[in-house]
Amino acid sequence: MNEYLKEIADLCGIDKKLTSPIARHTFATTITLLNGVPIESVSKMLGHTNIWTTQHYAKILDIKVGADMALLKKKLT
Template structure:
């Protein structure tokens, strides 16, 4: 369960898209590296995501998993209800009061993994399979820390 959640944190894929992920959804990108290339279930919009090292390690870990081999999937995904129940239990054990759901992984990819590390919003939007930039801008609203860091660099340039 942890690995599936982390995979989503490093790809931005929604639960249903991780559930349906098969070998056919992995291909070589323009850079020669492995990418997830699939249409999002929710919007039927193409999503193209270069795989980061952590995501690749998780895929490698499960390549010979019996459930994956039997179902033709890349990861042994539990039901969304089970995943969220386990995440709630983890949150309780860790003293996290914020509701912890599988969708938080997608949010983490959009904010912590990409936007806070300087990936342009247009690229994040494309990887998330959003149909317009406004949807992605919702994630960016909470990133005042990024704005602060960007402006600190600008202030340094203007120092006398």
């Protein structure tokens, strides 16, 4: 798997070493959570049996918190 990621990085001009954990983190944070997928669904997609494992990969970004608060404000007004 890491060899495929290395090849993708080379093709895209990415200097950082890509690994499976980095790919899982990117998937969990950027692709799913920032697009509104609930963390419980992300956990299932990653094959985790414990939500705490998913939280290790899925870091909540400030932009996500801001977007969630804007949705809440819209619902309350």
